[in-house]
Amino acid sequence: MTFDPEQLGRSKADLARTLRDMRRRAGRTQVWLARRCAMSQTKLSNIETGRIIPSLVDVELILRALDAPSELVAEMAALARLANTEWQGKRASWRRGLEKRQTELAGLEAEAATLRYFLPAMVTGLLATPEYIRASLGHSPVDISKTVAKKLERQAVLHDGTKRFTFLLTEQAVRWAVVPRTAMAVQIDRLISLSCLPHVRIGVIPLDTPLTRGPMNTFTVYDKRLVTAETFTGRIVFQDARDVAEHLEVFDLYERHAVFGDKARDLLREWAAAYRSESLTRQRE
Numbered sequence: 001m002t003f004d005p006e007q008l009g010r011s012k013a014d015l016a017r018t019l020r021d022m023r024r025r026a027g028r029t030q031v032w033l034a035r036r037c038a039m040s041q042t043k044l045s046n047i048e049t050g051r052i053i054p055s056l057v058d059v060e061l062i063l064r065a066l067d068a069p070s071e072l073v074a075e076m077a078a079l080a081r082l083a084n085t086e087w088q089g090k091r092a093s094w095r096r097g098l099e100k101r102q103t104e105l106a107g108l109e110a111e112a113a114t115l116r117y118f119l120p121a122m123v124t125g126l127l128a129t130p131e132y133i134r135a136s137l138g139h140s141p142v143d144i145s146k147t148v149a150k151k152l153e154r155q156a157v158l159h160d161g162t163k164r165f166t167f168l169l170t171e172q173a174v175r176w177a178v179v180p181r182t183a184m185a186v187q188i189d190r191l192i193s194l195s196c197l198p199h200v201r202i203g204v205i206p207l208d209t210p211l212t213r214g215p216m217n218t219f220t221v222y223d224k225r226l227v228t229a230e231t232f233t234g235r236i237v238f239q240d241a242r243d244v245a246e247h248l249e250v251f252d253l254y255e256r257h258a259v260f261g262d263k264a265r266d267l268l269r270e271w272a273a274a275y276r277s278e279s280l281t282r283q284r285e
Contacts (some may be wrong), residue, residue: 203258
């Protein structure tokens with residue numbers, strides 16, 4: 001699915017207005033349509049006024065009840081999918097304060113029971129050392145001190161035994177030198193330590209793993225209801241069930257090719273040792 005980020009806000013208003021106009025043209029009342037769709041009149045009213053965004057299922061129920069033609073059903077389904085997508089630009093985050101984004105993420109993590117993180121390029125803040133976090137935020141043109149503190153606070157969620165975490169990291173993500181060699185070894189040691197928590201699974205995908213699908217971007221799946229995907233200029237939030245399902249399929253593909261447990265820890269120890277060896281060699285030089 002492709003879209004213009006500026007179009008997202010308009011799509012929500014367009015969807016609400018179109019559904020309302022369709023009902024009126026069909027000569028149906030909200031009471032009648034709500035009953036046919038097995039939803040409350042209050043919910044239907046909120047959909048038609050744009051106060052809530054209908055799911056794709058809601059839209060399909062309404063369209064079927066109004067006997068909409070097939071070409072309109074396809075058009076409205078695409079609009080509903082777009083309306084359930086949110087764009088959060090980096091510049092807007094800088095203006096608001098990056099620490100506010102950390103509060104939002106903490107809220108998502110608090111609500112979810114099963115969290116899946118696909119990390120093809122770098123280590124996520126939940127798994128990072130303080131030095132790694134500070135370095136990873138070095139490109140931000142704002143004060144990062146509060147953001148670093150918030151990221152470290154968020155790490156407490158990893159010790160909540162009621163949740164289940166799965167982190168998939170490519171070898172590149174683990175070994176990308178965000179900090180000096182000795183600090184990278186310490187960062188990898190942290191991954192080894194966290195992988196021993198009973199409710200935290202850390203899988204790694206070595207570079208020589210045969211895979212025909214390239215790791216395009218970082219994304220996180222919260223239960224089966226929401227996905228956030230990272231880009232250079234911001235993040236996309238998907239709430240449509242089909243988008244969530246497609247990201248889960250991608251995650252499952254990479255999970256089947258990852259190594260976990262002792263095998264993963266052996267690889268991580270090997271990579272940490274390589275960084276320590278390189279550091280000693282450079283010191284001697």
